[in-house]
Amino acid sequence: QLLLQESGPGLVKPSETLSLTCTVSGGSINSDIYYWVWIRQSPGKGLEWIGTVYHTGTTFYNPSLKSRVTISVDTARNQFSLTLTSMTAADTAVYYCARRSLSGELGIGYWGQGTLVTVSS
Amino acid sequence: VMTQSPATLSVSPGERATLSCRASRSVSYNVAWYQQKPGQAPRLLIFGASTRVTGVPARFSGSGSGTEFSLTISSLQSEDFAVYYCQQYDNWPLTFGGGTKVEIK
Numbered sequence: 002q003l004l005l006q007e008s009g010p011g012l013v014k015p016s017e018t019l020s021l022t023c024t025v026s027g028g029s030i031n032s033d034i035y036y037w038v039w040i041r042q043s044p045g046k047g048l049e050w051i052g053t054v055y056h057t058g059t060t061f062y063n064p065s066l067k068s069r070v071t072i073s074v075d076t077a078r079n080q081f082s083l084t085l086t087s088m089t090a091a092d093t094a095v096y097y098c099a100r101r102s103l104s105g106e107l108g109i110g111y112w113g114q115g116t117l118v119t120v121s122s
Numbered sequence: 123v124m125t126q127s128p129a130t131l132s133v134s135p136g137e138r139a140t141l142s143c144r145a146s147r148s149v150s151y152n153v154a155w156y157q158q159k160p161g162q163a164p165r166l167l168i169f170g171a172s173t174r175v176t177g178v179p180a181r182f183s184g185s186g187s188g189t190e191f192s193l194t195i196s197s198l199q200s201e202d203f204a205v206y207y208c209q210q211y212d213n214w215p216l217t218f219g220g221g222t223k224v225e226i227k
């Protein structure tokens with residue numbers, strides 16, 4: 002059973018940098034048929050794609066966040082990470098890590114439980 | 123941009139619900155539908171516009187191509203009351219619709 006688990010601070014001060022890690026268990030991150038994804042959801046709002054990383058390190062970012070986002074992958078640790086700089090109250094959200102399949106059942110089929118990040122001084 | 127309608131759909135248990143999703147440009151069949159219940163992560167229901175994920179009940183069906191898509195729940199059960207999102211994966215950036223909340227009438 003594939004499991005994804007987000008870890009990181011629940012509270013970040015305005016202007017600071019958020020760093021989150023997603024640990025993948027029950028499967029290898031080093032696969033040609035999966036993308037690894039970060040998505041967020043502001044309280045009471047819809048889903049916003051932040052970005053995606055492939056096991057090779059290739060990344061794709063949401064243009065609206067591109068200047069502040071970095072996503073990286075650590076295949077040795079079976080983890081991928083999100084860094085978001087210059088945090089503001091508008092970045093308060095539940096952050097999900099997830100896996101998107103490129104073969105078989107396409108779409109984002111596995112999600113972490115999500116971690117709430119609040120931006121406040 | 124993916125636009126969902128209506129924002130809220132009030133339906134009685136056992137009735138049929140049809141949710142719509144429109145893409146601002148053609149995304150072929152590259153649309154997925156997700157169900158999200160309060161406090162939970164989204165759950166993938168449909169991919170390829172119309173293919174149910176393993177384990178998803180047959181009362182859920184998807185259709186459409188190009189720019190117009192729909193999700194139909196043929197006979198709503200109590201566990202189906204939730205928010206539903208469409209998402210296109212035809213091109214970058216990945217985009218989600220704003221969601222349709224299916225509530226009990």
